[in-house]
Structure formats: structure tokens, C-alpha cells
Amino acid sequence: MTGTAFITGATAGIGAASARRFVAAGWKVVVTGRRADRLEALVTELGADKVHAIAFDMRDDAAIDLAVSTLPPAFAGIDLLINNAGLALGTAPAQQADLAQWRQMIDTNVTGLVTITHKLLPTLIARRGGIINLSSVAATYPYRGGNVYGGTKAFVRQFSLDLRSDLHGTGVRVTSIEPGMVETEFTLIRTGSQAASERLYDGTSPMTGEDIAETLLWVASQPAHLNINAIELMPVSQSFAGFQIARH
Numbered sequence: 001m002t003g004t005a006f007i008t009g010a011t012a013g014i015g016a017a018s019a020r021r022f023v024a025a026g027w028k029v030v031v032t033g034r035r036a037d038r039l040e041a042l043v044t045e046l047g048a049d050k051v052h053a054i055a056f057d058m059r060d061d062a063a064i065d066l067a068v069s070t071l072p073p074a075f076a077g078i079d080l081l082i083n084n085a086g087l088a089l090g091t092a093p094a095q096q097a098d099l100a101q102w103r104q105m106i107d108t109n110v111t112g113l114v115t116i117t118h119k120l121l122p123t124l125i126a127r128r129g130g131i132i133n134l135s136s137v138a139a140t141y142p143y144r145g146g147n148v149y150g151g152t153k154a155f156v157r158q159f160s161l162d163l164r165s166d167l168h169g170t171g172v173r174v175t176s177i178e179p180g181m182v183e184t185e186f187t188l189i190r191t192g193s194q195a196a197s198e199r200l201y202d203g204t205s206p207m208t209g210e211d212i213a214e215t216l217l218w219v220a221s222q223p224a225h226l227n228i229n230a231i232e233l234m235p236v237s238q239s240f241a242g243f244q245i246a247r248h
């Protein structure tokens, strides 16, 4: 199957890799994100007949409305929504965390995601399309400093499964993708430090944006009668640790 994919957060990482991978497989893509120059670079690289760029902030409801209602005819029939935009901010435990950062994560990872989904649902239903939501292993496995980030990703996973119930009979497919450690700008944004980012990934062979893009394309390429509910992925170098016990 090919068609038109609407990819949020396409300025870097998994989103940009997905734009490249889907176009290589014959799809057209609408790419969105905050940094217009990066989106325009994708248009230049992949071709204006394949890529349409719209710069907006996932927290700007009016901008999302305008973007969705003014898609050029060649890109207006969205067959697949890839809800990739999202971020983690901070690694502090809850009792030391910054409330503004918590709210920004909820605004983007939860409110922005449901807003864009709501606005594209009529088109996706009309075209018997699909939705792929980027959740995380943090949805399932708690870790110190995960707090609100983990909470937002648990929301994304459960929202995906619940969407499936509501969309029953429409032919629309919904998938939750739950990656562990992927080397992107994710850790730089979370910690604000290039050194911390390099330290985390050093010697680990993390997954890449291209790894996840390949998975997304595989999900989208399944026959129309098959729904992939959820996929959890980690690099071999990442696994699970035990519970912690406080003594007094």
C-alpha cells in the first residue's frame, strides 16, 4: 500500500527518517514540526511533488486547524497519520521536577496528539486509513525520573488501543509503537546537554531513527485485513532492572 502520510515532529530523528523511508517506498508525505528550515530542507531533498511541509507548534490549536483545512489538493487525502511529535523534558524525580516542563510534555505528547488525531479522523475514516502512534517502553516500565513523560506515553498506548475499539467497523487501523533507546535529539532535548547525550549513547549501539522508520513502513505495508496493535522494541544493549527497596 502507498498513499499520503501525515508525519508530525518530522524535523529530526524518527520523524525525518520516516519521511525519507516512506517517500523512498512511493508514499507522499506531509511533514510538520516547529523548525520550518528543517522541513524545507526535506522538501528540497525529497522533492516538492512528494513532500509538503507545514511549520506549526503542536500546542497551537488554531495553527493545526489552518494546516489541516488548507492542505493542497495533491496532499489532502491523508491515508496514514504518524503521531511522532513528542518530547521528554528533565530527568529529575517528581519532587524536584519543573512544573512548566511537565505541562509542556502533556501539552505536546497528549493534548497535541489527540488534537491532530481528532481533526484528521474524518479523512482517515473516509479513506479507511491508519494511525500509528509513537509511544515508548516508558509506557510500560517505570524508571526514576520518568514520571510525567512515562505517564504521557502510557496515555498514548492506551489511547491507541481505545481508538481501535471506537473505530471498530470503519476499517481504520491503529498501532502503538513503543521504542526504547533510539539515538536522536531526544536525549539532548531531555537533558539540555550534548555531553550527557553522548555519554548515554556511548558504546551502546542504540536503535536509530531509520530502524524505527523501517518498522513504521512495515506496519503500514501489512494487508488491509491485518492490524498490528502494538510493537515494543529495544536495542540489544538495553534491558530491564529490578525493583528498588527502601530500608529505614
Ligand code: 8X3
Residues within 6 Å of the ligand: 135, 136, 137, 138, 179, 180, 181, 182
Ligand atoms: C524513551 C525510551 O528507553 O530512551 O522513550 O528512556 S528510553
